[in-house]
Amino acid sequence: MTLQEFKENCAQIQREYTEKITSAADVASVEELRVAALGRKGALTELLKNLKDFSIEDKKTAGPLGNALKNTLTQAIEEKTAALQTKELNEQLNRVDLDLTLPARPVPCGKRHPLSVAQKRMTDILSKLGFTWAEGPWVEDEKHNFDMLNIPKHHPARDAQDTFFAQTGSPVSMVLRTHTSNVQSRYMEKHQPPLRIMAPGRVFRNDSLDATHSPVFHQIEGLYVDKNVSMADLKRDLSAFMKGLLGDKTEIRFRPSFFPFTEPSAEVDVKCVFCAGKGCPVCKGSGWIEMLGAGVVHPNVLKNCGIDPEKYSGYAFGMGVERLAMMMMNINDIRAFYENDLRLLNQF
Ligand SMILES: [Zn+2]
Known part of the structure; x- marks a missing residue:
């Protein structure tokens, strides 16, 4: 080439x-x-x-x-x-039929459980009334759960039908606390008045689960000890608390009752928020709904905790979080709180 x-x-x-x-x-x-x-x-x-x-x-x-x-x-x-x-x-x-103007798929967002919402509303109001947060153990000795709170040895509350025993006998019997009142005995043991605490938490009773009972539920305890604390202080503070929780027109009433750890003791009712006191199925026609137990701290309880009952007095109250949440959120079965059905939980 x-x-x-x-x-x-x-x-x-x-x-x-x-x-x-x-x-x-x-x-x-x-x-x-x-x-x-x-x-x-x-x-x-x-x-x-x-x-x-x-x-x-x-x-x-x-x-x-x-x-x-x-x-x-x-x-x-x-x-x-x-x-x-x-x-x-x-x-x-x-x-490809690509439509870029379509909205994105929603990302599901977590939220508080209704019981947490209810508990937070209660503790928010109590802290505005001057109560500070206190906690105690769930597994408690009989001394702090019963003895120091003036609950005698033969009292039916100590029966195995009401109480879960974690350990019986030596060296001490241990129970799953039956109320948040064990925080009272533990706190007063270590602190002298003036003291004003709220103790929210889980409590246990040997109950079968039905629409109104659960073997585990939640309480909030309130305790105020100082010089000259009386039933009048209790009524004033509970009234302010319930107004904060359920509205300015909320009314409460005290009915005489008996608890070993308070004297005098009262059941506290709230005027039915569903019928304004006229009577409806929720309040069973009475116009009032039983809300909590309260009273003036028994002198024996103060004495057991090392506080001089001649010098100091106090009031205490305990209420169920579920009971209040059921009323606030119009839920009529306590089991709804524990089943974690998202269809219900997403409503709150
Ligand atoms: Zn009613």
């Missing part, structure tokens, strides 16, 4: 493949052209094999010419491939 023929062949290959690459319809056709021109047996590869027979002078012209053509074709193929890929992607996206 002469140098002239080599140049003509180069020009021929350039014309032919440039035209074919330009008009290629898809990525696969471009790949076929690459193999046909630059592959191991491609047109340009075959042509370049003639270089070895050329004189050194001719090689100086033919070599760069061949390489330049190789680069030109390689670049044309790469550019065409990229252009076709973009075009194919766009066509694919146009085929």
Whole structure:
């Protein structure tokens, strides 16, 4: 092959493949052209094999010419491939019915359990009335759960039918606390008056689960001990508390009752919020709903805790969180709080 023929062949290959690459319809056709021109047996590869027979002078012209053509074709193929890929992607996206204006799927968000909501509302109000947070153990000895609170040995509350015993006998009997009042005995043991605490928490009773009873539920205890604390202070503070919780028009009344740890003792009723006292199924026609137990701390309890009952007096109250939550949220079955049915929980 002469140098002239080599140049003509180069020009021929350039014309032919440039035209074919330009008009290629898809990525696969471009790949076929690459193999046909630059592959191991491609047109340009075959042509370049003639270089070895050329004189050194001719090689100086033919070599760069061949390489330049190789680069030109390689670049044309790469550019065409990229252009076709973009075009194919766009066509694919146009085929799919893609609506970018659709709203995103909602991400479910967690929220507080209704019992936590109710407890927080109660403790928020109590802390505004000056009560500070106190806690005690769930597994408690009989001394702090019963003895110090003036609950005698033979009292039915100590019966295994009412109380879960975690350990009986030696060295001491341990129970799952039956009320949050164990926090009273523990707190007064360590602190002298004036003191004003609230003790929210879980308590346990040997009850079967039904619409109004649960073996585990929640209480909030309130305790205020200082000089000259009386039933009048109790009534004033509970009235303020219930107004804060259920509205400014809320009324309360005290009914005489008996608890070993208070003297005098009272059951506290709230005027029914559903019928404003007229009588309805919720209040069973009476116009009042029993809400909590309260009273003036028994002198024996103060004495047992190392506080002088001649010098100090106090009041205490304990209420069920579930009972109040059921009323606030109009739930009529206590089991609803523990079943964790999201259809219910999401409503609060
Ligand atoms: Zn009513």
